[in-house]
Amino acid sequence: MQDHYRKLERMYLSANINQDLFDTTTIKIADRSSEIGLTIDQKYFHALGAIHGSVYFKLLDDAAFFAVNSIVTDVFVLTKSFELEFKRPVNKGQLKSVGTIVESKADSFIAEAKLYNEVGKIVAHGSGTFVKSKVALTPEIGYQ
Numbered sequence: 001m002q003d004h005y006r007k008l009e010r011m012y013l014s015a016n017i018n019q020d021l022f023d024t025t026t027i028k029i030a031d032r033s034s035e036i037g038l039t040i041d042q043k044y045f046h047a048l049g050a051i052h053g054s055v056y057f058k059l060l061d062d063a064a065f066f067a068v069n070s071i072v073t074d075v076f077v078l079t080k081s082f083e084l085e086f087k088r089p090v091n092k093g094q095l096k097s098v099g100t101i102v103e104s105k106a107d108s109f110i111a112e113a114k115l116y117n118e119v120g121k122i123v124a125h126g127s128g129t130f131v132k133s134k135v136a137l138t139p140e141i142g143y144q
Contacts, residue, residue: 004073005029008066011142022058027066034066036097040090050089056115060084060126063099064111068130071104076135080108084126093118107132 009027012018018025026037036059044051061082069077099113112127137143 001031001070001073005070007137007143008069010144011137012062012066014142027062029066029070032067032070032101034063034070034099036063036066036099038095038097040092040095045091048089050091053086056086056124057082057084057126059095059097059115060099060113060124061128063097063113063115064126064128065099065130067099067101067111067113068104068109071101072109072132074137076133076137076141077109077130078133080129080131082126082128084124086124088117088121088123090117090123095123102127 008029012027013025022038024039024041028035038059040051044055046052061079064082065077065079095115095117097113097115099111101109101111103110109130110127111130113125114122115124117123135141
């Protein structure tokens with residue numbers, strides 16, 4: 001399974017959005033869990049000088065998503081729905097999103113994620129439903 005995790009990590013980091021916009025992104029995948037890291041930059045700020053909600057969403061959804069894909073070894077999973085709750089604003093430092101699987105069925109999964117600031121306080125959390133797609137995990141999509 002370690003090979004599967006490393007291929008998923010390389011696939012994630014090679015995505016254009018992570019190469020071009022979220023260029024300080026880190027990822028670590030394990031069995032039924034994942035951890036996404038990001039260094040805050042002003043390019044993520046809204047008008048009030050803190051990170052935009054879309055950044056919270058991306059980190060939480062990605063962490064939950066890869067927790068699920070850690071146990072799905074043949075196809076890419078998709079987010080069917082995701083709900084998040086904001087706890088506090090962030091405007092500096094490091095963020096860490098930790099995703100875990102809550103429930104798994106044949107083709108449907110529920111996963112959650114918690115987003116922590118650099119002092120370990122939860123700044124947001126979320127959960128979602130994920131489903132298997134028909135897209136195979138292949139080198140063409142960066143799974144290598």
